Amino acid sequence: MGNGLICMPKRDLRGGVGSRSKRTSNSRSQRKTVSEEELLHRQALAMAIQQHQLSQRFNGSMSRRIGSTSSRRRDLPDSITNGRQVPASLENLETKKIVLVHGEGFGAWCWYKTISLLEEAGLHPVALDLTGSGIDHTDTNSITTLADYTKPLINYLQDLPEDDKVILVGHSCGGASISYALEHFSKKITKAVFLSATMVQDGQRPFDVFSGELESADVFLQKSQFLVYNNGRDKSPTGLVLDKQQIKCLYFNQSPSKDISLAAVSMRPIPLAPIMEKLSLTPENYGSVRRYFVQTLDDHMLSADIQEKLVRENPPHGVYKIKGSDHCLFFSKPQSLNKILLEIAQLS
Template sequence: MAAEEELLHRQALSMVLHQHQLSQRFDGSMSRRIGSTSSRRHTDPLANNEKKVVESLENIKFRRVVLIHGEGFGAWCWYKTIAQLEEVGLLPTAMDLTGSGIDLTDTNTVTTLAEYSKPLIQYLEALPEDEKVILVGHSSGGACLSYALENFPEKISKAIFLCATMVSNGQRPFDVFAEELGSAERFMQESEFLIYGNGKDEPPTGFMFEKQLMKGLYFNQSPTKV
C-alpha cells in the first residue's frame, strides 16, 4: 500500500507539472516545499520530476483548484487528490454538483446543464474580483467546465479536462460520443440503463448500472481495496 500511495503522489505531481508547462502566464511565489524530495536518488526520473514540480509551483499565482466530479460520483472521489494537492501548497476544493454526492436535490428535477452546474456557478459568482481558479473536470464534469468558461472566463485561470467531455456550442454531452454510440438519439432510445423519472416522453434523468458492471465500467484501473 505504501508503494501504491507513493506512485499516486508522484503521478499527481507530474500532472501539475505538465499542466504548468502548457502555459507560462502565472507569476507570484509559493513557499511550501516537499520534505521527502531530498531523500530520493537523483537518478530517479520520477523524483527529478517532483523536484521540477516544486520549482514550477513557485511561479503559480492562482493556487485555488476546483475539482468537478463525473457522472455518478461526488466530491468524495477526489479525497486522495485533495490531500496530494494540499501537500504541495495548492488550495483544492471539491464540490457536489446538483443531485450528486450528499446534495439531496431530486435528480428528476435536474433537467438542464445550468441546473446541474449550479453549485459551481454559485462558487464562481462568490469569488472576489481579483481571484481566479484552476478548474479540473473529470468525465461528464467537462460539460460543466465548458459552461463555466462561457459564463465566467475572467474567473478561470486554467481549465483542465481530465478524460472529460469537451462540449461544443449547441452540443449535448452524449453527442460527443455519437460516433461510438451510433447516435445519441439511438443510445437514449435503446439503452437499458437510463432512468426516465419524468416519463418516457421526457429526456432521461439518470442512469443505473448493475453492481457487477461497475468495476469494469468505472474502476477497471483501480486497485482493489481490502
C-alpha cells in the same frame, strides 16, 4: 455502452468423482470471499463517510490547484514523484486555487487522493459536489438543465473575491460543466484541465462525445435498459443508472479494489438532461482561457481514439497522456495525475 465489454463471473463446469468435496470447498471459499467483500465495502463506506464529513466541514467543497502547460505531448510512466518536495517555482504562482469538478455519478469524494497530494505540495484544492451528487440530496430526476447541474460551481465562482482566480479541472462529463463555467466566468479562470473529459465544441452536446462508443442518441434512448423515466414512459427519460458490474468494466478496469468499493457505495444516478443539452461557447469567453487535455490510454469508457478525436477537433493548448490509466485516473494513477497538475501549475 462502452466498447461492448461484458463482465461475466467465471464458472467451474467440471464434475465427476470428488465433485461434492470440491463443491463444499468452493462454498467455503465463496463464503470467505463474500465475507472479505463485505469487510471491504464497510471500509469503503467508512472512507466515504469520512470524505463526506470533510466536504461538510468545507461547505461541500475541498481545495485544489493547477496551472498552465506547453503544447508538447507527454507519456508518463507509472511511478511519479508524490509532490512532497515543493519546487520553489510553486511559491510564486498566478493562483494556488484548483477547483476539481467530478464526472457523471461521482462526487467530491472521488478526489480524496488528489486533494491530499496537492495539499502536500502547498496548493489549495477545492472539490465540489454538483447538484444531485455526493452529499447534495437533490433528486437527480429533477435536474433539467446543465445550468441546474452546474449551479454549485457557478455559485463558487460568483462568490470569489474580485481579484481571485482559479484553475478548473473537470473529469468525464464534468468537462461540460467546466466548459459552461468558462463561457460565463472566463475572467476568473486562468486555465482549464480536461481529464478524459467531454471537451465539447460550440453547439455540441456532452452525449455526442460518447456517441462513437454508444449508439445514436435516438437508438440509445429507445433501447437502454438503464434509463429512468421519472415522469412516465411517454415522457423523455430523466436519469441513467448503470449496473455495478458494468461500471467496474467501463470505469475501473485499472483501479484498486478499495476505490471500486468506495465508488459502489457512493455513486449516484446520472441526470440525463445536462448531457443532452447543446452548449453555446464563444471565442471571446470560452476561447480566451488556456485549455489542457489529459488522455487516459487504457480507458474503456472513453477510448483513446475518441479522446484523440476530441483533441484534434477542438485543439487545447497542451496534451498529456497517462499510460495504464482507466477512466478514473484519480484512482488508478493518482501520482501521475498529481505530477501533471504540478507541472501545469508552473507554466505561464
